[in-house]
Amino acid sequence: MASDSSVVGADTLLLAYCLEKLEAMIEPVLNNTLSPPLVYETLYNGIVSKAIFDTGILYMDFGNGIYNDHHYHYGYFVTASAILKHLDPTWSRMPELETMIWMMLRDVANPSADDVYFPRFRHFSWYLGHSYSRGVTLLDNGKDEESTSEDINFYYGMTLWGKVTGKKAVEDLGSLMLRLNARAVRTYFLLRSDNTIHPPEIVRNRVTGIFFDNKVYYNTWFLDKTYAIHGIQMIPVSPINELARTPEFVAQEWNDVLSKDPIVVEVDTTVSWLSVLLVNAATVNQTDALHKLKNATLDNGLSRSWALYNAATRCRDGLKLDPSTTTKSSKASLDHEKWGHVKTWTFAQLLASSFAKVKLEDAVKNGGNSLKGDTQKTPSSGNNDWDCSYSCLPTVPPPTISASSSSSTLLSDLDMHHRHSLEELLEHALYEETVEEELEGEAEEDPARCRDPTRYVFDIVRIIGSGSYGTVLLCRLRACPNRLFAVKVVYKSKLGGINGLDGDRDTSREANRLLTEKKVLCSVTHPFITKMFCSFETPDALNFVLEYCPGGDMYFLLEKFAKNRLPEDHVLFYAASIALALRYLHERGIMYRDLKPENILLDEAGFLRLADFGFAREQMHRSEQNCKSFCGSADYIAPEVVRGDGYGLAADLWSFGCVVFELLTGFPPFYSPRDRALLYRKIEESEPCFPSHFSPVLCDFLSGLLHKDVNQRLGNGPNGMQDILDHPFFAKISWQRLEAKQVVPPLVPNLTNKLDTSNFEEQFTSQQVEGHLVYEERDLKGGVVSEEEDHFYFPDFDWCAEPSHFQ
Structure with missing residues (x-):
């Protein structure tokens, strides 16, 4: 020009x-x-x-x-x-x-x-x-x-x-x-x-x-x-x-x-x-x-x-x-x-x-x-x-x-060595593609394997996460190898307080939370909540077969941006998605209690999912404030949780405000990494400080969510979370289109292939692992209990979605 x-x-x-x-x-x-x-x-x-x-x-x-x-x-x-x-x-x-x-x-x-x-x-x-x-x-x-x-x-x-x-x-x-x-x-x-x-x-x-x-x-x-x-x-x-x-x-x-x-x-x-x-x-x-x-x-x-x-x-x-x-x-x-x-x-x-x-x-x-x-x-x-x-x-x-x-x-x-390098790489790629064809061929020889709801074999691909109670594995369904799943394996040895079926069932608090998580996940269906396909018990562990989100979690995403801050238009998209997921949960009396960046996952298209419902509680009404369990992640828990005098669904709204604040600034609003007592004192007594570049609308939105008075907190009034959706901060959001995924996410994970795990920490993905997990329908309600079955303590834990969900 x-x-x-x-x-x-x-x-x-x-x-x-x-x-x-x-x-x-x-x-x-x-x-x-x-x-x-x-x-x-x-x-x-x-x-x-x-x-x-x-x-x-x-x-x-x-x-x-x-x-x-x-x-x-x-x-x-x-x-x-x-x-x-x-x-x-x-x-x-x-x-x-x-x-x-x-x-x-x-x-x-x-x-x-x-x-x-x-x-x-x-x-x-x-x-x-x-x-x-x-x-x-x-x-x-x-x-x-x-x-x-x-x-x-x-x-x-x-x-x-x-x-x-x-x-x-x-x-x-x-x-x-x-x-x-x-x-x-x-x-x-x-x-x-x-x-x-x-x-x-x-x-x-x-x-x-x-x-x-x-x-x-x-x-x-x-x-x-x-x-x-x-x-x-x-x-x-x-x-x-x-x-x-x-x-x-x-x-x-x-x-x-x-x-x-x-x-x-x-x-x-x-x-x-x-x-x-x-x-x-x-x-x-x-x-x-x-x-x-x-x-x-x-x-x-x-x-x-x-x-x-x-x-x-x-x-x-x-x-x-x-x-x-x-x-x-x-x-x-x-x-x-x-x-x-x-x-x-x-x-x-x-x-x-x-x-x-x-x-x-x-x-x-x-x-x-x-x-x-x-x-x-x-x-x-x-x-x-x-x-x-x-x-x-x-x-x-x-x-x-x-x-x-x-x-x-x-x-x-x-310069000629690239011939052999390319041959090796192509052979590896050919192996990755033909594995699926071979396994699909096996499924064709035995069609019942894809439809039989009584038995599913999950081949382990690699580790994508690990915590104090267990490991998260990337697995593929052997009968339909193009289907990938994240399998959360929680080891019973980490739970404690579990006796055999013939004794008193004194399950630990952690075990009870896993049972609640299973119950919640098999009852919810929402585009922004992780889908569970089945849960099953093995002699050593409790296993959750979940939707695989290759984009990793929001905490990992933040680390890719300067000063761990996302652009406001990105945050608007993610905040709106979280709001829809929370509204869905609260309408069904489910309190999440663990909203934080690490529990927000991204799928292959860039849409988010809320994950990890170990702290969830059912049968909650908006007016109830009768929860007293001190649980959640310290930076995101509400002041009423810290005080210990009872809390309800509004605690999730406080956590929501903390997460939005962190996505915009890189830190939670009351950040105090070395002094937990100071952190709790700030949560109870201090007001959040907003950067000068925050717009009045954004400040009003966050102030409403971070209101220490539960009765004044945005989203906890007579209209419930509709007040959040109607806030001017979300003026540009088309809620119907967003929930139908008819909008374009601001970021789409850069994935080279279906098995790309670059959005997960290398300390996990680099570990060598092989083997498989088997879900098999069983009945512990009567008859003779085998020696292996004597190690099963949760007869109500096994659950499986309809076979069509696995195709």
Whole structure:
């Protein structure tokens, strides 16, 4: 944009500043000093991320180590470098940095079958006209693609690179691949109402979603939301997208689908995907899109200026690739409009600058001649020339690309070890996937194993937590190995006070709490409360089979943020979810009594769950204050609990206020880590101190929850917790949509695979463990008690959900 005089006038200093900034950002990628660096591996012959070899995790760097979305990633660098080279021909280090761009192009779009270092057209299918994004790992459903716009972006960058380097053959090949790709996208992926290839129930979605060889799945790999399914087809925001996204299609997609999406209807500016949708929607209603973009949260990597610039220059009549169209003629028809603090213009033509939207011929002219080349000519490794001959490409090795060197020396033997490393990693991944297939095969041989409610076997994967009474294990159901569970194992030896069935049943307080926890968990069903699937007793332990939440707990999440503080919009989401869970419990007479960050878990989508109901108490009425047990976690217990004169459901509301305060500040409101007596005195006597940046509404909300007078505490009045839900702090919350999980969590756990336990403490997950746990229906109410059964003391503890819940 800084190069467009129609936007910045004669301000050359701005362009110089922008170029310097962008060059500094991209140089570490091109000279390979950015961590993790790129390396050349010889199993599939390509440039990949070294992160996979350092960590052993296949999907590090978005799976680039296994060629997943491989060319998508490199397309960003190729396109950006082409633009920089055009705008700054004096880029002093460019000759050295160009080596990496040529290697990326050669890695992805090498047309020669004679190149021993790179395969021919690694991703692109000339028959299908597009590139699949799936890498080299096995997948039950085969190859797939979900982000067509990133596919197009690579070949757009290749075309630009050929243009700015003067390599006509490269430009022509890139242009040909670009046009074939755009045609395939318009035909198979972006579905106008007149599409006859897909059935009507697919066409009405307007996009296919995940596209396989033999089917489509209206979804994404990362988020099951309409705006994500469509938005992934729009990134990066680039003028070339309009080559595939015709005005007719955009209008149908917007009117039939996107305009009805909740984030569009409610103008939910907190969802970053909305910014991408609005740029696209400018084709339909430019003025409306521009005004909404002013306050929208920007997608990662998208600046507001670039979003406005692209929205303001959307082409209403389709992308015209007429060679006679010039930037000058476009500028002549500018309709200037000053909007806010940003100047934007509606262009009569697509071209907004002398380069950002380049001319591409409707057909590759003289393509055949330019691609033939001299079959005897082999460029040297020094000039980075690429003849682009179908029969001959440079047969020199790719340069050594290591973190310590940016030179163009040839590959050494040390670089070749990545072949064996990748083989080992892929074999491990194959084992992980085939284990499920083998176990599923066993289940198919004995179908009753999946349906039989009398016996379930849980194979232990690893430890994910441990405490004074027991251990939490990640387990998979042997009959349905794709089902993961968290199994809390509480050892009887830690409970104490348990006698045999033939004696007095003097169970300890801890044992009674476990029985209450089991009773509560098997009676509640709420989206923000941990679900229990079964509980069972073994000779040595009591076991709770629970919903597995791979996002870890809130305490672990806080440690990832500066000063252990979450942004207020994050806290708003989590606080609203907790409020709904507490309301559900209190309406059923259940007091939680242990609300703290460690007991708030996050599922794979970023929604929370309340966990650990060991301190819960049943049959409580809002007006009752007859509990006197001193229990809970010290930093979060209410003053009436400290006093010991009786308490009720309102104690949970105090804990709620403490948790919200901690999520915002990093500390509980009466924090005193070394002096427990001082802590209790503060809880009874001191008022919370709110930081100066807290808004009056937030202060009022927290003051209400942290009111020492139970009768004045927010949520404990005649309207109960409805007063909390109606508080202005939650003004932006749509309670119905939140409880239905129709909103987007502020954070989604970054998981590389289903067995990723990186959100749990390594001191637990690093421990080696194996074995299995077995739930088997038994009857201790009569008959002869076996020697093994003589160690069972809780005949009412065993419980199991319906078999369908395990599938």
